Amino acid sequence: MTVSETRTSGGAVTGGVGDRPVRPDGTLKVKGQFAFSSDLWTDDMLWGATLRSPHPRARIRDIDLSAALALPGVHAALTAADVPGATHYGLEVPDQPVLAVDEVCYQGEPVAIIAADHPETARRAAARIAVDYEVLTPVTDADAALAAGNLFRHVPVRRGDPHAGADVVVTGEYQVGMQDQAFLGPESGLAVPADDGGVDLHIATQWLHVDQRQVAACLGLPVDKVRLHLAGVGGAFGGREDLSMQVHACLLALRTGRPVKMVYGREESFFGHVHRHPATMRYEHGATRDGRLVYVKARIVLDGGAYASTSPAVVANAATLGLGPYEAPNVVMDAYGVRTNNPPCGAMRGFGAVQACFGYESQMDKLAAALGLDPVEIRRRNAMTTGSVMPTGQVVDGPAPVARLLELVRDRPAPPAASGDQREWPGGVANTTHGESVVRGVGYAIGIKNVCFSEGFDDYSTARVRLEVAAGEPVVLVHTAAAEVGQGVVTVQAQIARTELGVERVTVAAADTTVGSAGSSSASRQTYMTGGAVRAACRAVRDRVLARVGEGSRSEGGLRLAGGKIIDVPGVVVADLAEVLGDEPIEETVQWRHRPTHPLDPQTGQGDAHVQYAFAAHRATVDVDTELGLVRVVEVATAQDVGKAINPQAVLGQIHGGTAQGLGLALMEELQVVDGLIRNPSFTDYLIPTILDVPPMSVEVLELADPHAPYGLRGVGEPPTISSTPAVVAAIRAATGLSLSRVPVRPEHLTAALLAAAPNPDEAGVRRAEREVP
Known part of the structure; x- marks a missing residue:
């Protein structure tokens, strides 16, 4: 169990909603003492290893396990023929084989598994397995796959006049590379066989119950004989929604x-989970001469790789959010998810909205330039507000402070010019530039993201709350299956229990499948959903306590619990809570749902598909060395409406982390896939931002309550990732004058384009000097 500590002041319970209690895992993680899933250990344990396909596409003629089984210390070697239950699994479509059956469809697909008494023995045994492949030509081009009908889903959105014209029209084609979640704790877990013929699996995951359902089906066991326990998770960002080991x-x-026990190494981890969908997008925006959008047309193609994963839902997000947080009376939007022999893609922070935002925000900058308007002003003129209608016909009935968020970042003080400190120039401590060809640029972006699951999905969370007396004082036990993946949901559950019950001592039980599902720690939904479930369970417990007190407990305003006492509205003590409870604990289990959503019309894309919308804006300031193609992000200013900051410290952490992840996509993060083969499966070649790359961040947090959400809160985790990428690229464009239609922006994109644009090197130097910051 994890105990969430709090402190009291003057007898009042603190550590509730709006406070900043210390996270129970924080100190342990900082000191390197936290137990991650890769630290699991038990006596008599064997080690598992996986043999993976080296080919993106091949037919399996034969698998010979004899050499592997002959190695001393090897206890088992299994192939698809040894799977006792369902041979395939999948989050939405069960199309992914447990182990390859007859054919491999992407590089890294699992073919066989080994168990041995030492991890090195297991790896050596896997290498001894002989597989006879007939190599086939892979399909790796998304447009070719679309033309061939290899389609996961097509989502059309139609609103207004599809033939509308406009005074000013801008078009653009944009690309987003394949991004990896790059969580620091690779896939790992420990499976323990049980006496009842079942199994206990200790696993780092995002969704215990959906794992349980899929694992049980593949094992051919009843669900109740497959028990999952959440182990320490070293980050997720969507990459742990699908099964791995x-x-x-x-x-x-x-x-x-x-x-x-199975633990992936870093290279294997790149092959062992899904990635962000690469995208190709074509946008056309039409506007009046005063900058009002008349129509938007878009075609978005997402490469889903070999298996479906969450591609159908990602495609829907790209389509329904593809206009951005803007009003346009006429919309023609088509989003496609296609199947290729590239690595599978699925959930990653932002979930379809990231790719679309890079497209529509690039277009808004183009439109501003065509009309001679300020980039913020063009966005303000078209910003949605409460009551705006989405392209799907859904009315935005919660706060939509789009213009205000833009104004907040615009009005932040500009960062100072770089000093003589080498660390403040592009290249930093590498000492690659002295500032002679460095220019500064500022860029803006704002994004929109849905919160919770959509399109009629039965999205709910379950919470069990128990109130009892221990050592003479009341204590609360909260039990849910919510996966703590680093976002702080354990702390949030304790905060809510303290607020609702007024009891200081709150324990949050370890998440497992002995309690009902909490859904996935994704879609920015856990605080909304599990927070809502804990609040509802606490209120059910409170009602039962007040019923014990007797008549008067149902009066207007009711009685409430505070500091271990039951008090009425004026604050007169009625009874000591410990005396009321005695030896009879009160426990309630509640399954809580948000308001309903509805499927999209398959022909028009119309429908109230989403629960809630969240917004974030960014202003990025960059310095660019135009000779070397190096970029330093000087500062990022961001503003976000969070509805209610349940834990302000955690909110800031989510905004900082999400912004850094978007910065990574803008400048460095891309899995290089050539002919279906991953060329950079390591942190040596797949670069992520370090502390030296992440700039100072100025954060403005709005708390405009959503009337439909618990405490008025709004999901926080994804919006910062969405708009930070286009803001950074917009700033580079402002500095260099280049169009930059692809992310990540690499040095050669800057240097080659600038040289090509200049008739001679001298003129290139003049152009750079004109843009230099004094």
Whole structure:
């Protein structure tokens, strides 16, 4: 169990909603003492390893396990023929094989698994497995896949006149590369066979119950014989929504009768989970001469790779949010998700909205330039507000402070010019520039994201709350299956319990499948959903306590609990809570749902598909060395409406982290996939921002309550990632004058384009000097 600590002041309970209690995992993580799933250990444990396909596409003629099984210390070697239950699994479509059946469809697809008494023995045994492949030509081009009908989903959105004209028209084609979640804790877990013929799986995941359902089906076991326990998670960002080694570890444990641990290395991790969908987008924006949008047309193609994962939902997000937080009376939007032999893609922070935002925000800057308007002003003139109608026909009935967020970042003081400190120039401590060809630029962007699951999905969370007396004082136990992936949901549950019950001592039980589902820690939904469930369960407990007190407990305003006392509205003590409870604990389990959503019309894309919308704006300031193509992000200013900051410290952490992830996509993060082969599966070649790359951040937090949400809160985790990428690229465009239609922006994109634009090197130097900051 994880105990969330709090402090009291003057007898009043603190650490409730709006406070900043210390996270129970914070100190342990800072000191390197936190137990992650890769630290799991048990006596008599075996180690699992996976043999993966080296080919993006090939037919399997034969698999010979004999050499692997002959190696001393090897206890099992399994292939698809050894899967006792369903041979395929999947979040939305069960199309992904547990182990390859007859054919491999992407590089890294699991073909066989090994259990041995030492991890190195397991790896050596996997390398001894002989697979006879007939290599086939892979389909790796998304447009070719679309033309061939390899389609996961097409979502059309139609609103208004599809043939509307406009005074000013701008078009653009944009690309987004394949981004990896790059979580620091690779896939790992421990499967322990049980006496009842089932298995206990200790796993780092985002969604315990959906894992349980898929694992049980593949094992051919009843769901109640597959018990999942959340182990320490080293980050997720969507990459742990799909299965990785869950079924494999359980298969090996049940076959050998011994616990089996599996831990991916960093390279294997790049092959072991889904990635952000690469995208190609074509946009056309038409506007009046005063800058009002008349129409938007767009075609978005997302490469889903070999298997469906969450591609259908990602496509829907790209389509329904593809206009951005703007009003346009006429919309023609088509989003496609296609199947290729590239690595599978699925959920990643921002979930379809990231790709679309880079497209529509690039277009808004183009439109501003064509009309001679300020980039913020063109956005303000078209900003949606409360009551605006989405392209899907859904009315935005919560706060939509789009213009205000833009104004907040615009009005922040500008960062100072770089000093003589080498660390403040592009290239930093590498000492690659002295500032002679460095120019500064400022860029803006704002994005929109849905919160919670959509399109009629039965999205709910379950919470069990128990109030009892221990050592003479009341204590609360909160139990949910919400996956703590670093976002602080454990702390949030304790805060809500303290607020609702007024009891200082709150314990949050470890998440597992012995309580009802909490859904996934994704879609910025856990605080909304599990927070709502905990609040509802606490209120049910409180009602039962007040019923014990007797008549008067149902008066207007009711009685409430505070500091271990039951008090009425004026604050007169009625009874000591410990005396009221005695030896009879009160426990309530509540399944809580948000307001309903509805499927999209398959022909028009119309429908109230989303629960809630969230908004964030960014202003990025960059210095660019135009000779070397180096970029330094000097400062990022951001503003976001969070509805209600349940934990202000955690809110800031989410905004900082999300912004850094968007910065990574803007400048460095891309899995290089050539002919279906990943060329950079390591942190040596797949670059992520370090502390030296992340600039100072100025954060403005609005708390405009959503009337439909618990405490008025709004999901926080994804919006910062969405608009930070286009803001950084807009700033580079402002500095260099280049169009820059692809992310990440690499040095050669800057230097090659600038040289090509200049008739001679001298003129290139003049152009750079004109843009230099004094």
